[in-house]
Amino acid sequence: MTEPALATLTRLRTACSQCNLRELCLPMGLSADELQTLDNLVSTRRKVRRGDSLFYGGEPFSALYAVRYGFFKSTLTSGDGREQVTGFYMAGELLGMDGIGGDRHTCTLTALEDSEVCVMPFARVEDLSRNFEPLQRHFHRVLSREIVRDQGVMMLLGSMRAEERLAAFLVNLSQRLTARGFSASEFVLRMTRDEIGSYLGMKLETVSRLFSRFQEDALIEVHQKHVRILDIGGLKRVMAQAQSAP
Amino acid sequence: MTEPALATLTRLRTACSQCNLRELCLPMGLSADELQTLDNLVSTRRKVRRGDSLFYGGEPFSALYAVRYGFFKSTLTSGDGREQVTGFYMAGELLGMDGIGGDRHTCTLTALEDSEVCVMPFARVEDLSRNFEPLQRHFHRVLSREIVRDQGVMMLLGSMRAEERLAAFLVNLSQRLTARGFSASEFVLRMTRDEIGSYLGMKLETVSRLFSRFQEDALIEVHQKHVRILDIGGLKRVMAQAQSAP
DNA sequence: CGGTTTGGTTGACCGGGATCAAGCGGGGGG
C-alpha cells in the first residue's frame, strides 16, 4: 500500500475524486465510490496561455479535454478562409468531441485567458466506458448535450434578430457563470466584440451598438469588457419577442 | 437450433447483416462476422406516413432510429412558437441523438414522405456498446459527426450570404444522394421552400428567387420540386466566393 | 370534373444590419 510520496501527490492532483469541478464535469452525478474508478481517466494536465491553441483544425485527434480553469473559444475555418466562432467553453466543459468522428479535429480551440485542461486520452475514455456503465451513460449524455447546444445556436442564427441573439447570449453566459459560483449579474467578457459577432452571426459594430442600446434601455451596464446585468427579465423578454405586429 | 419459421423470417427482416444500408448506417465498416453481433440491435421497424411525426420535442426518449427509407426533417420550436428546421435526414442516417442528454427529445422528427425506420432501444445500444468495441467506436463516431455537421450549419448560418447557403445546400444534398446510389444531378426536393428557408435562415421568397437566379445563370434547372444540377462546379464556386472586392 | 387549398413565383418597397470611416481610450510593452 505504501508508494512514493511524489506519486501519491501526482495522483491526488489529477484525480477527479479530488476535483472541485466534479459536479460540472465528466464525472457529474457519480457517487464518491464510483468516482474512484475515474481517477486514472486523466493522464495529465496541460496549461494553455492566453492566445495559444490547445489544438488546431486538421490535427490528429487523440484525447478529450476538460477545462479546469480558464476560457476557450472554438473556431472553424472555411475553405475560403472565413473564420466562424462555434462556441465558448468554461470550467468543467468538455473540448475535442468534434475529433472523434474523423480522427482529426475539425475546429481549433484557443484560450482566451490563461487556462488549464485535464487531458483524457480517448482510448482510455472508451476503455473505461466499456467497463463502467455510469461513465458510459454520462459520456453519451455529454455528447448529446453538445448536439442539443449546437441546435440551439442554429435556432439562434436561423430565426432570431440581432438584438434577440445578443440578449440570449448574455442570458446564457450569466446562467453558466452562476452554475460555477460566479456572480450572475457582473462579469468580465473574455472575448472581443468581433468574436461575439462571429459567434452570433453579426458584425462587431452591431454588437457594440446593441450593447449601447441595451445600456440606454437600462438592461445592462457596459464598460469595455466589463458587463453588469441590471434587468435579466428584460433581457429574457428581448430574446423571446417574436417580432411584434406592426 | 431449430426455431419457428416466422421468427427466423422476422429476424432476417430486421437483421443489420441483411440490410442493404449497412455501408451507410450504424454498422458501417463492420465485417460480416461482426455484423452478426448486431442482429438484435434493432427491436422492430416502424413506418411513418408523410406528414406524421416519429417523435415530438418534449416526449420521453427511449430509442434511436435509423432511417431505412424515406425522408425526415427535424424541427425545434422556441418558447415563443417560432419553428426552426435543424436538419434533413435520409436513408442510413440516425435520428434521436438529441434525446440522450436529457431523457427527452428536444426536437420533433417529421416524415416528409412515407418512410420506415429501424427502432433501436437505447438501453440495447449501450449494452451492446459495452460488450462490443467496434459498435462502441462507431456509435461515438456517429455522435461526433452529428456535432461536426451542426457546426457546419453554424458556419453556414453565421458567415455566408443567402446565395452561398443555398448553393452549399444543393451541393450537400447532391453528395448525400450520390452516396446512396441516386443521381447526383437530378432529384426531387422532399421539402417545401419554406422548410429550406427555415433551415438556411432565409424566407421562402428568397429561396424561390435564388432558385430562379441559379436557373438564369445556368447552374440548375428547377420546376417546382424537381431540380437538375447543370453545373456543380459553378455551385461550388458560388458557395466559396468570399464576398468579392468591389 | 370543378372548386378549393396549398405551395411557388414574381414584383414593389422597406428596413435592419453591413460597410465605410473617423475618433477614442486603455492596457501592454519598450
Added chain:
DNA sequence: CCCCCCGCTTGATCCCGGTCAACCAAACCG
C-alpha cells in the same frame, strides 16, 4: 512612464434580404 496599437464606439450611407401583395400551378377532394 509614456506611447502606440488594438479594440471599442459612434456616425453616415448602402444594399441584401425581409415584407407585403398579387397571381399562378398543381395537387387534392368531394
